[in-house]
Amino acid sequence: MPQEFWRWIESRWTAPDKEWRSAKVITAGVDVGSVSSQAVVMTDGELYAYSNMRTGSDSPNSATNAMNRALEGTGLTLDKIQYTVGTGYGRVNVPFSQRAITEIACHGRGANFLYGPTVRTVLDMGGQDCKAIHIDEKGKVTNFLMNDKCAAGTGRGMEVFADLLGISINEIGDLSLKVEEEPPPVSSTCVVFAKSEASGLLREGWPKEKVIAAYSSAMAHRVVSLLERIGVEPDFAITGGIAKNVGVVSRLEKELNIKALTPKYDTQIAGAVGAALFARELVEKGK
Amino acid sequence: MIANFGFKDGSGEFFISLDTDKCNGCGDCIPACPGSIFEVRDEDPNDPFREIPVAAVKESERRKIKYTCGLCKPVSDHPPLPCVGACKAGAIAHSW
Amino acid sequence: MITAGVDIGAKTVKMVILKDGVNIGQALITAGYDVQRSLKEGWKEGLFTAGIEMNQIDRIMATGTGKKEATMAHDQVTEISAAAKGSVFLDKQIRTVIDVGAEEARVIKINAVGRVVDFAINEKCAAGTGAFTEAMARALEVTLEELGPLSLKSTQAVAMNAQCAVFAESELVSLVHAKTPKADMARAVHDAIADRIVSMVRRVGMEKEVLLIGGMAKNVGFVASLKRELETEIFTPDQSEFVSALGAALIAAGK
Numbered sequence: 001m002p003q004e005f006w007r008w009i010e011s012r013w014t015a016p017d018k019e020w021r022s023a024k025v026i027t028a029g030v031d032v033g034s035v036s037s038q039a040v041v042m043t044d045g046e047l048y049a050y051s052n053m054r055t056g057s058d059s060p061n062s063a064t065n066a067m068n069r070a071l072e073g074t075g076l077t078l079d080k081i082q083y084t085v086g087t088g089y090g091r092v093n094v095p096f097s098q099r100a101i102t103e104i105a106c107h108g109r110g111a112n113f114l115y116g117p118t119v120r121t122v123l124d125m126g127g128q129d130c131k132a133i134h135i136d137e138k139g140k141v142t143n144f145l146m147n148d149k150c151a152a153g154t155g156r157g158m159e160v161f162a163d164l165l166g167i168s169i170n171e172i173g174d175l176s177l178k179v180e181e182e183p184p185p186v187s188s189t190c191v192v193f194a195k196s197e198a199s200g201l202l203r204e205g206w207p208k209e210k211v212i213a214a215y216s217s218a219m220a221h222r223v224v225s226l227l228e229r230i231g232v233e234p235d236f237a238i239t240g241g242i243a244k245n246v247g248v249v250s251r252l253e254k255e256l257n258i259k260a261l262t263p264k265y266d267t268q269i270a271g272a273v274g275a276a277l278f279a280r281e282l283v284e285k286g287k
Numbered sequence: 288m289i290a291n292f293g294f295k296d297g298s299g300e301f302f303i304s305l306d307t308d309k310c311n312g313c314g315d316c317i318p319a320c321p322g323s324i325f326e327v328r329d330e331d332p333n334d335p336f337r338e339i340p341v342a343a344v345k346e347s348e349r350r351k352i353k354y355t356c357g358l359c360k361p362v363s364d365h366p367p368l369p370c371v372g373a374c375k376a377g378a379i380a381h382s383w
Numbered sequence: 384m385i386t387a388g389v390d391i392g393a394k395t396v397k398m399v400i401l402k403d404g405v406n407i408g409q410a411l412i413t414a415g416y417d418v419q420r421s422l423k424e425g426w427k428e429g430l431f432t433a434g435i436e437m438n439q440i441d442r443i444m445a446t447g448t449g450k451k452e453a454t455m456a457h458d459q460v461t462e463i464s465a466a467a468k469g470s471v472f473l474d475k476q477i478r479t480v481i482d483v484g485a486e487e488a489r490v491i492k493i494n495a496v497g498r499v500v501d502f503a504i505n506e507k508c509a510a511g512t513g514a515f516t517e518a519m520a521r522a523l524e525v526t527l528e529e530l531g532p533l534s535l536k537s538t539q540a541v542a543m544n545a546q547c548a549v550f551a552e553s554e555l556v557s558l559v560h561a562k563t564p565k566a567d568m569a570r571a572v573h574d575a576i577a578d579r580i581v582s583m584v585r586r587v588g589m590e591k592e593v594l595l596i597g598g599m600a601k602n603v604g605f606v607a608s609l610k611r612e613l614e615t616e617i618f619t620p621d622q623s624e625f626v627s628a629l630g631a632a633l634i635a636a637g638k
Contacts, residue, residue, distance in 0.1 A: 102332045105333045141333055145291035149295075149546050151550055156549055190548075191509075193486060193514070225300070296507075296546075298507050350544075354579055361587070
């Protein structure tokens with residue numbers, strides 16, 4: 001079997017100091033994305049457990065798999081969760097959810113919880129889209145855009161390069177920083193054209209790290225222009241899979257001249273966290 | 288909230304911005320658009336607790352506005368855009 | 384007077400040599416990463432067919448996205464001017480030129496005296512160019528040459544949601560898994576590109592007659608999709624890829 005360079009690492013976590021049996025309100029959020037799915041369980045508005053899994057070919061299964069994985073070893077079962085909100089591109093395909101809310105609203109809310117009320121700008125770099133969201137101190141969205149028409153600036157674009165170079169997606173960020181001097185960014189934004197440009201550079205004898213450095217800075221530059229449309233105001237948080245790519249993140253920070261907040265949890269769970277928080281609010285409002 | 292519907296690709300940035308604080312959900316933009324890209328939703332999907340009708344660009348049209356809006360954007364001229372003109376609240380703007 | 388036009392595109396280098404307005408030699412080379420080498424090869428072939436030496440050419444005009452690479456050229460001309468000149472030379476009735484190449488697409492409107500009055504360009508995005516078909520042929524596991532004829536066998540229109548070539552590739556893979564007939568998917572690919580071209584045509588305002596040039600004019604599936612969407616007859620010259628090089632050679636001759 002050929003090596004699958006795109007295969008990123010799944011994760012799961014349980015709060016070491018919490019007991020769901022003493023909680024008054026248990027809610028969940030499930031974010032079914034095109035590439036990854038996350039389930040988050042919250043007890044009285046605090047993070048209790050989560051999972052981050054690869055999305056399979058069908059959304060309902062992916063939602064269930066993520067939820068089962070999050071509940072694993074906790075003794076908690078689905079019937080004890082009072083309210084579940086689905087989000088993400090497969091949000092209407094979460095069989096055990098009571099409501100669906102867009103990923104824009106959920107990401108804003110989730111980032112507010114995970115990174116604190118000072119966050120104003122959230123950049124979500126997902127598998128097949130890129131979102132720039134401006135939020136207020138309560139995590140309410142005040143300005144947003146989503147780009148899911150074009151693969152540039154998404155995880156999918158980075159996967160194309162991981163395949164081209166034969167490097168695991170988990171190592172590609174570190175590798176891109178192993179250049180002595182920053183090469184000029186690849187000139188094409190379009191992933192198809194950038195790939196043929198990169199093939200040319202490889203043929204010219206560029207080492208892999210130099211090629212990936214050139215692509216990572218082009219990607220960072222492209223995302224900055226999206227952020228500028230909504231206005232970049234600190235504090236700044238990056239979520240999604242690409243937030244784990246130090247090569248892209250460090251170049252983004254450099255271009256924006258703003259440090260991104262350091263994540264405490266898996267960067268891919270923000271949407272599901274927001275969904276679980278909305279679920280709690282809906283329980284309290286009796287909906 | 289400023290909701291930006293559209294996309295950026297290698298050829299440029301194409302966004303329609305809807306100011307949902309100004310939009311009253313009247314729906315005048317719907318018949319004004321020859322490409323039928325607008326709709327009015329009963330509640331704002333990006334603001335779950337708002338529950339007042341609001342205009343939006345249809346999901347199926349979001350990724351195509353560069354092409355669909357071409358109908359109102361001849362290369363040689365910049366005539367007033369019908370959607371922008373139809374919105375009395377001044378909630379609609381184009382980025383390109 | 385002997386003149387030459389050289390058109391350096393993203394995937395191919397084309398040249399046309401004219402003697403007093405008559406085509407005496409031409410060449411088409413698939414450009415490698417080394418454009419200079421492709422140019423050398425092209426000249427060798429073009430000069431051989433013309434039966435002349437390089438120093439017999441009075442004036443060389445370069446065009447195409449890589450026109451700066453043509454150091455032997457006396458001057459450069461835009462892709463728009465070259466395409467328009469070549470098209471009008473082939474047929475004076477032409478008012479709309481659609482030029483779809485490997486990495487760019489252009490729509491040009493020409494008035495009754497052959498002057499360019501308007502144009503629209505799509506560049507820097509593979510959707511709506513030949514590169515899109517290339518990626519889709521790969522996903523369907525057919526050759527680029529097979530893709531056009533295959534789409535003519537389609538019995539129903541299948542919608543493709545993805546606009547981006549990278550996303551469309553994954554969408555095709557799932558359509559393959561869903562056992563969608565390949566011919567229908569091939570048609571969907573050409574319909575998708577035609578959609579984007581048609582929106583450009585509308586922006587410049589279509590006037591008859593319509594000429595389709597560039598490498599994509601050889602793709603019968605794309606031509607069929609474009610005709611269907613524009614609801615008009617579209618002419619395609621025999622050597623659709625040489626039209627811009629021809630135009631450049633004509634401009635070099637002061638025509």
